[in-house]
Amino acid sequence: RVSVSDGDGYTQLNQYKLKDEIGKGSYGIVKLAYNEEDDIHYAMKILSKKKLMKKAGFFRRMPPSREGKGGGNSRPPNPLERVYREIAILKKLDHPNVVKLVEVLDDPDEDKLYLVFELVEKGEVMSVPCETPFTEEVARAYFRDIILGIEYLHYQKIIHRDVKPSNLLLGDDGHIKIADFGVSNEFSGGDAFLTNTAGTPAFMAPETLRDDHQNFQGKALDIWAMGVTLYCFAYGKVPFEEEYVLGLHKKILKDEVRFPDSPEVSKELKDIILRMLDKNPSTRITLSQLKDDPWVTC
């Protein structure tokens, strides 16, 4: 059903003319796509099924399963299921601060899987590290959008788990849309109870790094990552950085948050960052408390 044709230098996919690459990550690439039918540009995320299978170690020989211990099917879940679950999540989301999935082009005979999203014209809101962080007014406007987007996701029983500036897209209207549900978790009941680490190391909450393997609540993980993100908006860099990941984990678990002397940042902004970067998830600020915070409401 998906007709791929290589014209003079560009790829045509059904009614979409693929243009330059506008995004790239562990997931694959994102290309600008022009829809000839409605004369509108879209963002086309291109995934390779083979790459997804390989990444999940699907083709790796399984260690001989010890029959005696109920060997059973000890295979990891099919990584394509992960993508199809992500697509199912995306299809049910409809909010001004969440990216909009328009359609999926998936030809069973093709290796590639195409996700068509509404274009968020300015792309990533900030690439970290950044020499020119935002003023508090700009950071506040963006942060308000993030609060509304995350509140909507938690209401839809979804934990994002990878909130960070590069997953926050800025539109021409100056508003933010949250993107990339590649590691998100759906839950039932009041909150998710998780045990796996996921997301981007510098944005991971301390409770996910403790080796006492307790399970931890999902919503508080997004709050922590929102705190790291707001710190990036204000200072252009992450609060805990270390060359090696184990050193980074130690800092996230042990180090106090330090605020550089410049740029000048108000006490209110420092206070809200500290409330989100509370290492104890049960005393960490909640979304509804965030909405009433003096820095957010001022």
Ligand SMILES: COc1ccc(C(=O)/C=C\Nc2cc(OC)c(C(=O)O)cc2Cl)cc1
């Ligand atoms: C300079 O102008 C630019 C305009 C738009 C972009 C852009 O869109 C980039 C990534 N986009 C996305 C990524 C996603 O995941 C990783 C997902 C998702 O899976 O939710 C959705 C989208 Cl849209 C870049 C530059």
